[in-house]
Amino acid sequence: MKRLLVLGAGTAGTMAINKLRPMLPPSEWQITVIEPSDVHHYQPGYLFLPFGAYTAEETIEPTDRFIPDGVTRVRAEVDRVDADANVVYLVGGESLPYDYLVIATGTSPRPDQTPGMDDPEVWRKSVHEFYTFEGAMALRETLETWEGGRLVVHITEMPIKCPVAPLEFTFLADAYFAEKGMRDQVEIVYVTPLEGAFTKPVASQLLGHMLEDRKITIEPDFMIDQVDGEAKKIVSMDEREVPFDLLVTIPLNMGADFIGRSGLGDDLNYVSVDKHTLLSTKYDNIFAIGDASNIPASKAGSVAHFSVDLFPQNFVNHVNGKPMTAAFDGHANCFIESGHGKGMLIDFNYDTEPLPGKYPIPGIGPFSLLKETELNHLGKLAFRWMYWNLLLPGKELPLPALMSMAGKQTDALERV
Template sequence: MSKKIVVLGAGTAGTIVSNNLRRHLPADWEITVIDRDDNHVYQPGLLFVPFGIQKSSTLTKSRKKYITAGINFVIDEITHIDPDKKQVKTRNHQFDYDFLVISTGCRINPEENDGMMDAWGKNVFTFYYLEMADMLRQKLNEFQGGKIVMNIAEMPIKCPVAPIEFVFLADWYTKSKGIRNKTEIELVTPLPGAFTKPKATAVFTEAAKQKNIKITPGFELNRVDGKEKFIESVQGDKVNYDLLVTVPTTSGDPVITNSKMDDGLGFVPTHHNTLKALKHDGVYVIGDATNVPTSKAGSVAHYEADVVVFNIMAEIYGAKPEEIFDGHSTCFIVYSKGSSSLIDFNYKIEPLPGKFPMPKLGPFTLLKETKMNWYGKLGFEALYWNVLLAGKHLGAPPTLVMAGKEVG
C-alpha cells in the first residue's frame, strides 16, 4: 500500500479531520489537504455581521496556520475525482490516494432561483458569505422601517437555525434602533414550521410569537419579483417585502456532480453511520458535502471527524468500518444580543430540555434562552480556532449523551 490520504477541502471539516488523522497515523502515511484558497472563514460569525455585532474583517484567517505540520497543504482548484482509479485532479496537479476524504462543503446558488439575481444587492441580500453579509449590514443601517422577509428557498441549507436567529436578531436590532413599531418581520420557509424538529419548532414558534414575528411555513419558492418586491410560491401564494434576506438554493460543490458522485443535489450519498461513500470504496465523506439527514453544521463536522478517523484506521488495520455516527448536532440559537438558547440532538432524539454538557451543572441550558448560553456562543469562536480545528476531542464522545437531558 502506498499510504496516501487525500482530503478535499480545508474548511471546518477538512481541517479537523486532517489534523486528527495526522495525530493518529504513523508518519509514513502521507496526508494531503487541498483547497482553492488560503482564507478560512469562521462562518457562525456571518450571522452577526449584518447587525454590527461582529466585524467581517475579524472572521477570516489563514488556513495554513491551522493545518498541523506534517500535512501537505495544496492551494488549487479540485477539478475531477476518479474513484475507480483512486485519483484526484486539480487545475495544476494529480494526486493518487488509498483513502479519500471529501469535505468540499456546500454553496448557495442564487442564480438558480428565478428572478433573484435581478434584485441581488438591491433589495435581495444574504448573510451566507462575507461580502454580502457586509452589504446587508449597510442596508440594515439605512433601514428606517418596512417589511423584512427572511426566506429559505428550499432545503437542505447550511445551518438550518441561522434564518430563525436572523429574524430574532432583526427584532432586537430594530427595537434598539427605535423602529420596531414601523417594522414587520416574517420568516417564510418551505419547512412545516420554524425548524426541522417538531419539539424545538414549538419552542421557537412561541418565541417568535412573543417577538411579533410572523412565520409562514410550507412555502416552496418559485420566483422573486424584485421590481414589485414580492416572492411567489410554486402554489401561487405571494409575500410582499421591502427587504428580502434569502438563503438561496443550496447544493454541493460542482466537482462532485461533474465527477458523477452526487445524489442529484450535488451531495455525496453517504452511509449515515459509517460515513463511508455508499458507492465508492476507500472514500469517506464529512461535513456539509454529505447527504446524511442531520444539520449541516460545524459541530456535526467535528463529531463526524472522530468517526471518519476511527473507520479509516479500522480499514488500515484490516477491520470493517463501524456504524458509530448517530447524526449528533449541537447548535446555539441566538434570541437577541445577550441571550441564546442551545439544542443538542441526533437522527432519532429530538432537542430536549436539560443541562449541557455536564448533567445538572451545565453551565448551558438546553431549549431555553439564557445569558450563559450567549456567553457560550461568543466563547465558541475561540474554541473553534484553538481547539476544535486542531481535531481535539474535549473529552466527550462524538455521539449524543442522554445524561443531563429531561425526558418526557
C-alpha cells in the same frame, strides 16, 4: 507510500488532517489537502456581521495557520474525481492520484438556482443573503441606513447548513431594530418551506411561540417559484405572493459542482455515504465528512466536529482491513441566539429530537436546553475562541461525540 488526499480545508477537512496526521506514520502515509482559499472563515460569525456585532477580522484566519506539519497543501480547486481510476483532476489540468480520498468540500448557497434571485438589479440591493462573507458584509451596509418597511426572512429549501441560523437572524433583527428605536417601523415576516418554525415538533412549537411573542408573522409551507425583484415580491409554486421591501433569503444550498460532474452525488451534489461510518456507498476508498455528505443530520460545524472525533479511528481500522467499530449517531449541538444578550441550546441526533434539560452536565448545565439564558449566549460567543484554538487544531474538547439522554426531559414529548 500510501497517498491520502483530502478535498477542502474548511471545518471538517482541517479537523480531520490534524487528527489523522499523528495517527498515520509519515514513513507510510503521504497526506495532501487541496484548498483554493487562503483564508479560513468562521462561518457562525456571518450571523453577527450584518448587525455590526463582529468585525470582519474576527471571522477570518489564514488557512495555512491550521495545516499541520507533514501535510502538503495544494492551492487549487478540484475539477473532477475519476473514482474508478483513483485520480483527482484540478482546475487547470493537473492530476493527483490517490489511494484514499476524503471529500470535505462543504455546501454553498446557490442564488443562481432560483429564477430572479441573483438578478443584478436587485441582488445585494433589496435582495440579500448572509451565508457568505461578501453577502453578510453587503447586508450590514444596507441595514446601517435602512429606514424600515417589510423585512422578509426566507428559506428556499431544506437542507441548509445551520438550519437555525435564519431563526437566529430573525430574532437578532427584531432586537437590532428595537435597540435602534425603530422596531415599530419594521414588519418582519418569516417564510419557510417547513410546516412550522423548525423541523422537530418540540423545538418547532417553542420557536414558533418565540416568533409570535416578537410579533413576527410566519408563512409556512412556502415552496418558492421565483423572486420578482421589480415588483418586490416572492412567488410560491402554488401562486402565493409575499411582498418585501428587504428580502434576506437563504438560497438553495448545494454541494460542490465537481461532485455532480464526477457521478458521486445526489441531485444536490451531496456524496452518498453510510450514515454511521461516512464511507461512500459506492467506493470502498472514499469517505465524505462534514456538510459534503448526504447523512440525514444537520449540516453544522458541531456535526462535523462530533463525527470527525469518531472518523479517524474508523479510517485507521478500515485501511488495515479491520471493522469500523465507531458508529456516528448524527449528534448535533447548536446555540440559538435569541436577541438582547440571550440564547438557547439544542442537542439532538438521528433518533432524538431537541428536548429541554441541562448540558453538558446532567441537572447542572451550565447550559440550558431549549431555554433562553444569558449563559447560552455567552457560550455561543466563547465558541469562536474554541473554534480557532481547540477545534480546528484537532484538540479534544470535554464533550462526548455521541449524544447522551442524561439531563434531558423526555416528558416534553408528551406535551406537544
